[in-house]
Amino acid sequence: MKLWRAALWLFLPGMARCMEPVSLSLGAISIIAPLFSYYWFRGSPHDCKPLERAINTTALQVDFDDKIYGQHLARLVVLKGVSGFMKNKNPKKPLTLSFHGWTGTGKNYVSQILAKNIYPDGMNSQFVHQFVATLHFPHAHLIDKYKDQLQAQIRNGVKACETSIFIFDEVDKMLPGLIDAIKPFLDYYENIDGVSYRKAIFIFLSNTGGGKISELALDFWKNGKKREDIKLSDVEHHLSLSAFNKKESGFWHSSLIDKNLIDYFVPFLPLEFEHVKMCVRAELQHRGHAVNDALVTKVAKEMTFYPKEERVYSVKGCKVVTAKLDYYL
Numbered sequence: 001m002k003l004w005r006a007a008l009w010l011f012l013p014g015m016a017r018c019m020e021p022v023s024l025s026l027g028a029i030s031i032i033a034p035l036f037s038y039y040w041f042r043g044s045p046h047d048c049k050p051l052e053r054a055i056n057t058t059a060l061q062v063d064f065d066d067k068i069y070g071q072h073l074a075r076l077v078v079l080k081g082v083s084g085f086m087k088n089k090n091p092k093k094p095l096t097l098s099f100h101g102w103t104g105t106g107k108n109y110v111s112q113i114l115a116k117n118i119y120p121d122g123m124n125s126q127f128v129h130q131f132v133a134t135l136h137f138p139h140a141h142l143i144d145k146y147k148d149q150l151q152a153q154i155r156n157g158v159k160a161c162e163t164s165i166f167i168f169d170e171v172d173k174m175l176p177g178l179i180d181a182i183k184p185f186l187d188y189y190e191n192i193d194g195v196s197y198r199k200a201i202f203i204f205l206s207n208t209g210g211g212k213i214s215e216l217a218l219d220f221w222k223n224g225k226k227r228e229d230i231k232l233s234d235v236e237h238h239l240s241l242s243a244f245n246k247k248e249s250g251f252w253h254s255s256l257i258d259k260n261l262i263d264y265f266v267p268f269l270p271l272e273f274e275h276v277k278m279c280v281r282a283e284l285q286h287r288g289h290a291v292n293d294a295l296v297t298k299v300a301k302e303m304t305f306y307p308k309e310e311r312v313y314s315v316k317g318c319k320v321v322t323a324k325l326d327y328y329l
């Protein structure tokens, strides 16, 4: 924007010397009008949001109720974390959420819903940045280059908008050491080289701990206890600190956790038959089909369930529901 303005001011006086007034003003309009409309339309709905107005937590809650199934803990923790962060006019550090659980349990979906509730364009917004470990950082020998790129992207993103959102998918597959490059941004610094990262949101997605979370859920199930009675403290207990420090357990970001840079640990529970049915129903409605219970059950039964004996949880959560449904429609 500033560049364009500067260019115009340099350019127009030069034109004025060699043109009569009418064509000068026509010329100016033909330059300014498209620019003006470009920024006008690009501007308003997609603007960077000040923190305290960034999100309507009631609307977020409604979205979670409508679209996320079987995740009472994730729902609670994300709502609490996000609304607390938004209410704070001067956060001391960026909000950092770490999502844990098996594939298909809704980690990506929750981050998309959160992004969309802050920026209407959701994942397509220029203020929402997504990094997928195996896609963006595949080669071990390029790690130094990746570190530089990652830091530059975060720096430029936050410079453009202090409430930017950064989503890191497949964190458990990230090259060891790469995560160190973002640690400074997550810490309690007032600013780094003149840029403050304190209003940004960082979300980390991983399968890490999925096994432990499943074990816990199964324990509850076997004891005839309600899934909804699983408390965050139960999960944290199960994923005891020793697990975080064991390298082979895949707790890659133990250093982030050690340093208390992760604000919220968000567990995603494995999904049961009933939840898979909810996903099928939602997908049918989304596609404008009538909801047919026989079909819903049929599609849900196509999924594979574990453990072998009890067959309680869907191996892929709701992940392949769409594909299975395609086959029947």
Ligand SMILES: *[C@@H]1O[C@H](CO)[C@@H](O)[C@H](O)[C@H]1NC(C)=O
Binding pocket: 056, 057, 058, 059, 062
């Ligand atoms: C927040 O969302 C709720 C539910 O969608 C809506 O009724 C309410 O008007 C919204 N509030 C604001 C301030 O936009």
